[in-house]
Amino acid sequence: MNRNKLVRLAERSVEALMALDLALIVLLVFSNVVARYGFGSGFAGAEEVSRLLFVWLVFLGAILALRRRAHLGVELLQARLPRAWRRGCAVLTHVLMLYALWLFLAGSWTQTQIGLTTYSTVLRYPNAFMAASGLVCAASMLLIVGANLLRIVLDRPDAMVPGDPDPLLQPAVGVAE
Amino acid sequence: MTSIFIFLGTLVGLMALGMPVAFALMLTGVALMVQLNFFDAQLVAQNMIAGADIYPLMAVPCFILAGELMNAGGISRRVIALAAALVGHIRGGLGFVAIGATLLLGCFSGSAIADTAAVATILIPMMRDNGYPVPRSAGLIAAGGVIAPIVPPSMPFIIFGVATNTSITGLFVAGIVPALLRAGGLVAVWSLLSRKMETAVQPRRSWGERGRALVDSLWALVLPVLIVGGLRGGVFTPTEASAVAAVYALVVSLFVYREVSLKQLPELLVKAARTTATVMFLCAAAFVSSYMVTLADLPAQVTDALAPVMGHPKLLMAAVMLLLLAIGSVMDLTPTILVLGPVLMPLVMKAGIDPTYFGVMFILVGTLGLIHPPVCTVLNVVCGIARISLESATRGVWPFLLVEAVLVFLFVAYPEFITVPMTWFH
Amino acid sequence: ADFKPHIVRFGYGLAEDSNQGRAAKFLAEDLAKRTDGKFRMKGFASAALGSDLQMQNALIGGAQEMTVVSTATLVGIVDDFGVFDLPFLFANEKEADAVLDGPVGQKLMAKLEAKGLVGLAYWENGFRNLTNSKHAIAKMDDLKGVKLRVMQNPMYIDMFNSMGANAVPLSFSELFTALESKTVDGQENPVNTIESSKFYEVQKYLSITRHVYSPWIVLASKKWWDGLGADEKKAVMASAVASRDFERKDSRAEGARALEDLKKKGMQVTVLNEAELDKMRQTARPATTKFAASGHAELVKELDAEVAKLRK
Numbered sequence: 001m002n003r004n005k006l007v008r009l010a011e012r013s014v015e016a017l018m019a020l021d022l023a024l025i026v027l028l029v030f031s032n033v034v035a036r037y038g039f040g041s042g043f044a045g046a047e048e049v050s051r052l053l054f055v056w057l058v059f060l061g062a063i064l065a066l067r068r069r070a071h072l073g074v075e076l077l078q079a080r081l082p083r084a085w086r087r088g089c090a091v092l093t094h095v096l097m098l099y100a101l102w103l104f105l106a107g108s109w110t111q112t113q114i115g116l117t118t119y120s121t122v123l124r125y126p127n128a129f130m131a132a133s134g135l136v137c138a139a140s141m142l143l144i145v146g147a148n149l150l151r152i153v154l155d156r157p158d159a160m161v162p163g164d165p166d167p168l169l170q171p172a173v174g175v176a177e
Numbered sequence: 178m179t180s181i182f183i184f185l186g187t188l189v190g191l192m193a194l195g196m197p198v199a200f201a202l203m204l205t206g207v208a209l210m211v212q213l214n215f216f217d218a219q220l221v222a223q224n225m226i227a228g229a230d231i232y233p234l235m236a237v238p239c240f241i242l243a244g245e246l247m248n249a250g251g252i253s254r255r256v257i258a259l260a261a262a263l264v265g266h267i268r269g270g271l272g273f274v275a276i277g278a279t280l281l282l283g284c285f286s287g288s289a290i291a292d293t294a295a296v297a298t299i300l301i302p303m304m305r306d307n308g309y310p311v312p313r314s315a316g317l318i319a320a321g322g323v324i325a326p327i328v329p330p331s332m333p334f335i336i337f338g339v340a341t342n343t344s345i346t347g348l349f350v351a352g353i354v355p356a357l358l359r360a361g362g363l364v365a366v367w368s369l370l371s372r373k374m375e376t377a378v379q380p381r382r383s384w385g386e387r388g389r390a391l392v393d394s395l396w397a398l399v400l401p402v403l404i405v406g407g408l409r410g411g412v413f414t415p416t417e418a419s420a421v422a423a424v425y426a427l428v429v430s431l432f433v434y435r436e437v438s439l440k441q442l443p444e445l446l447v448k449a450a451r452t453t454a455t456v457m458f459l460c461a462a463a464f465v466s467s468y469m470v471t472l473a474d475l476p477a478q479v480t481d482a483l484a485p486v487m488g489h490p491k492l493l494m495a496a497v498m499l500l501l502l503a504i505g506s507v508m509d510l511t512p513t514i515l516v517l518g519p520v521l522m523p524l525v526m527k528a529g530i531d532p533t534y535f536g537v538m539f540i541l542v543g544t545l546g547l548i549h550p551p552v553c554t555v556l557n558v559v560c561g562i563a564r565i566s567l568e569s570a571t572r573g574v575w576p577f578l579l580v581e582a583v584l585v586f587l588f589v590a591y592p593e594f595i596t597v598p599m600t601w602f603h
Numbered sequence: 604a605d606f607k608p609h610i611v612r613f614g615y616g617l618a619e620d621s622n623q624g625r626a627a628k629f630l631a632e633d634l635a636k637r638t639d640g641k642f643r644m645k646g647f648a649s650a651a652l653g654s655d656l657q658m659q660n661a662l663i664g665g666a667q668e669m670t671v672v673s674t675a676t677l678v679g680i681v682d683d684f685g686v687f688d689l690p691f692l693f694a695n696e697k698e699a700d701a702v703l704d705g706p707v708g709q710k711l712m713a714k715l716e717a718k719g720l721v722g723l724a725y726w727e728n729g730f731r732n733l734t735n736s737k738h739a740i741a742k743m744d745d746l747k748g749v750k751l752r753v754m755q756n757p758m759y760i761d762m763f764n765s766m767g768a769n770a771v772p773l774s775f776s777e778l779f780t781a782l783e784s785k786t787v788d789g790q791e792n793p794v795n796t797i798e799s800s801k802f803y804e805v806q807k808y809l810s811i812t813r814h815v816y817s818p819w820i821v822l823a824s825k826k827w828w829d830g831l832g833a834d835e836k837k838a839v840m841a842s843a844v845a846s847r848d849f850e851r852k853d854s855r856a857e858g859a860r861a862l863e864d865l866k867k868k869g870m871q872v873t874v875l876n877e878a879e880l881d882k883m884r885q886t887a888r889p890a891t892t893k894f895a896a897s898g899h900a901e902l903v904k905e906l907d908a909e910v911a912k913l914r915k
C-alpha cells in the first residue's frame with residue numbers, strides 16, 4: 001500500500017469513529033430527557049460518558065481539520081505579500097506552532113501519567129482516558145505541521161502556505177455561525 | 178497595562194503572520210504565562226482539555242446535526258416553498274420570500290451559514306430567472322441569513338453564554354424581538370429597492386395551494402415551538418433541547434419525508450462532527466488564553482483604561498459596538514466571542530449594563546461581521562452559490578448591512594427595544 | 604527560624620467575598636505573619652485556576668502550590684473519601700470536627716501523600732439541606748414525586764430514590780436554569796450555597812434535613828511540599844490549622860445569617876422533627892452498608908466507633 005492510500009485509510013477510520021462518537025452523544029443526551037420523564041430519574045454516568053466522548057470528538061476532528069487547512073485564520077495580509085515573504089512568514093508561524101504543540105504534548109504527557117492513578121468520580125474510569133486525547137491530538141498535529149514545514153522549506157508544490165491561492169482549500173463552510 | 182499590550186501584540190501579530198487563530202490563542206496564553214512568571218506546559222494541556230470538556234457546549238454538534246438533517250431531509254425546502262406560496266405573488270415578492278424563509282429557517286438552525294446556503298441554493302436561481310438583479314438578491318439573502326443566530330436556537334448565543342456565564346435560555350428568549358425587527362428592517366429596505374426592479378410577477382397561489390404548502394411544512398414548523406416551549410416550560414435544558422432537535426429532525430427526515438436514508442446518516446454525522454471540532458478546538462485554545470487573561474487581571478485593566486466612559490453606559494455601549502464592528506471586519510464571530518466576551522463582560526456589568534442585553538447586542542453586531550468584507554464567511558457562501566465576485570456581492574449587500582447597523586445603534590440609544598420584551602416571557 | 608521567599612498560588616472555587624474567600628485571605632495573612640513575610644500567598648477566587656479537579660491535578664503535577672477543594676473531588680484518587688458522602692454520618696458540627704481532626708480524618712489525609720498531595724486541614728462547607736418549589740417537605744413522605752437534582756453520584760441517587768424522590772443527576776452549571784424553568788423541582792446544598800447561588804429566587808421551600816455533612820480540604824502539592832524546610836512546613840501547617848478554626852467559626856456564623864436572610868427573602872423554612880429524621884436515617888442506611896461492603900468495612904467501623912464514643 002502506498003503512503004497516500006494509508007493516510008486516506010487513517011482519515012476514513014477517524015471519520016468513522018467521529019460519526020459513531022457523535023451518534024452516541026446525541027443518544028446519551030436525548031436518553032437523559034427520556035429517562036427523566038419515562039423513569040423519573042437518570043443515569044449518573046451519562047454526563048461523564050458524553051463529556052469523554054465529546055472531548056475525543058473535538059481533538060480527533062481538529063487533527064483532520066488541520067490536514068484540510070480548515071482551522072480559521074486571517075490570510076488577508078499574507079495573500080498580498082510577495083511569494084518569498086509569504087513563505088518566510090509561514091516558516092516562522094510553523095516553528096511557533098510546533099512549539100505550542102510541543103507544550104501541549106508535554107503537558108498532556110504529564111497529565112496522562114497523573115491520570116493513570118486518578119479516576120473519574122462517577123464511573124471510575126482512569127482520568128488518563130481523557131488526558132490521552134490531548135496526547136493523540138498534539139502528537140498528530142506535530143507530525144502534520146512538521147511535515148508541512150519540511151515541504152515549505154524544500155519548496156515542494158504540495159506545501160500549504162497561508163495566503164497562497166489553493167485549489168484544494170476547503171471553504172470554511174459549516175462553521176457554526 | 179503591560180499585560181494588555183502583550184495580549185494584543187501577540188494575538189494580533191501572530192494572526193497577521195497568517196497563523197490559525199487557535200494556535201495564536203494558545204501562544205498568547207503562553208506569552209502571558211512567561212510575563213506573569215507562571216510558566217508550565219501542564220497549564221497549556223490542562224486548559225486545552227478543560228476548554229473542550231464543557232457540557233453545555235454539547236449543544237453545538239447536536240444543533241449542527243439538526244441543521245444538516247433539515248437541509249438534507251427536505252425540511253428546509255418545504256419551509257421555503259411555504260414562504261413562496263404566501264408572499265411570492267407580491268411585487269418584488271421573491272425578496273420577501275427570501276426574508277421570510279431566512280427568518281423561518283433561523284428558528285430551526287443556529288447557524289447563519291447553513292441557513293444562507295439553504296435559501297440561496299433554492300432562491301437565487303429562481304430570482305435570476307425572474308429578472309431580479311443577482312448581486313442585490315445575493316446580498317439580501319446573506320443579510321437575512323444573519324438573522325438565524327439571533328433567533329433561538331443559536332450557536333453564538335450558546336458559546337457566548339458559556340464563555341461569559343450568562344443564561345443561555347435568557348439569551349434565546351431575548352433574541353426573538355430584535356430578530357423580528359431585523360427582518361422588518363430588511364422588508365422596509367427591500368420594498369424601497371424593489372420598486373425600481375423590472376421583475377416578473379409570480380402568479381398568486383390559491384388558498385388551497387397555500388394550505389397544502391402549510392400542511393407540507395407543518396412538521397418543520399412544530400420544531401421551534403417545541404424548542405422554545407420546551408425550554409420555557411422546563412421540559413429540558415438548552416443542551417437537551419439540542420439533542421431533542423437532532424432526534425426530531427432525524428425522525429422527520431427518515432420516516433415522514435423519507436428523503437434521507439440510513440445510509441446517508443454517517444456522512445451527515447461526519448459533516449457535523451467536523452464542523453464541531455473546528456469550533457471547539459478554537460474554544461479549547463481560547464481557554465488557554467482566557468485562563469491567563471483572568472490571572473493577569475486584564476478585565477480590570479481594561480476597566481481602568483475606560484474609566485472616563487464607565488459612568489455613561491450608552492456611550493460605553495456605542496464604543497464597544499464600534500470596536501466589535503471593526504474587529505468583525507477581519508475576525509470570525511466565534512473567536513471574537515471567545516476572546517472578547519470574557520474581557521468585556523465584567524466591564525459592562527460594572528457599568529450597570531444588563532448581561533443578557535449585552536449578550537444580544539454582542540451577537541447582533543458580531544453577526545454583521547459575517548457579511549461585511551474583507552473577512553465575511555456568510556457573504557462568501559452566497560458568492561459561491563450565485564457565482565458572483567465578492568466585489569459585486571458587497572455592492573449588493575450594503576443597503577441591508579446599513580439598515581442592520583442602524584438598528585444596532587438604535588438599540589444602543591433605546592435599550593428598551595430589547596430589555597422590555599425580555600420581561601414579557603417571564 | 605529559617606524561611607526562604609516563596610510565592611504560593613492558592614486557588615479556590617467560590618467568590619472572593621464568600622466564606623471560602625474570607626478564609627483564604629485569613630490564611631494568606633496568617634502565613635505571612637508566621638514567616639516574616641517570606642511566604643507570599645496569592646488567592647485566586649472563582650475557579651480562576653480551574654475546577655476542583657483541574658486544581659487537584661495541577662497540584663499533583665507541581666504546576667500549582669495549594670488549593671481548597673471538596674472532599675468529593677478526591678474520591679477519584681482515594682476512594683475512601685466517599686465516606687463523607689454517606690447520609691447522616693454526623694449529627695452535629697461537634698461530631699464532625701472531632702472525627703475530621705481526630706485519627707480517622709488524619710488517616711484519610713495521610714493516604715493522599717502516595718498520590719502526590721499533602722492534606723493540611725479540613726474546612727467546612729456545611730450540612731446539606733433540601734429546597735424545592737412544589738410544597739413544604741416536613742416528612743419523608745412529602746418527598747414522593749419531587750424531582751430532585753442531585754450531584755452525579757450514585758450514592759446520592761440511591762439515597763433520594765429510596766426516600767421516594769425522583770433523583771435527577773444534573774451538572775451544577777445547569778442547575779439554576781433547571782430550577783427556574785422547573786425542569787427539576789428541587790435541589791440540596793448547604794444554606795450558604797443556597798443563598799450565594801440565589802436559589803431563593805426560584806425555590807420557595809427550604810427543609811432543614813442536614814442529611815450530609817460536606818467538608819472541604821486544604822491541600823498542598825507534594826512536589827512543592829517536599830522542597831520546603833522543616834520550619835517552613837511547620838509554619839504552613841500551623842497556618843492551615845489556624846485558618847481551619849477561623850473558617851469553621853466564620854462559616855457557622857455565615858450559615859445562621861444566610862438562613863435568616865433566606866427567610867427574609869421569602870423562603871418558607873421547615874425543620875424536620877427527630878422522628879421523621881430517624882425514618883430518613885433508617886431508609887438511607889443501605890447506602891452505608893453498600894459503601895462498607897465495597898471494601899470500606901474497616902473505615903466505616905472505625906468511624907462508627909469514633910462517633911459512638913462521642914455520643915456517650
Ligand code: NA
Nearest residue numbers: 283325328330
Ligand atoms: Na436560530
Ligand code: NA
Nearest residue numbers: 505506546552
Ligand atoms: Na467581516
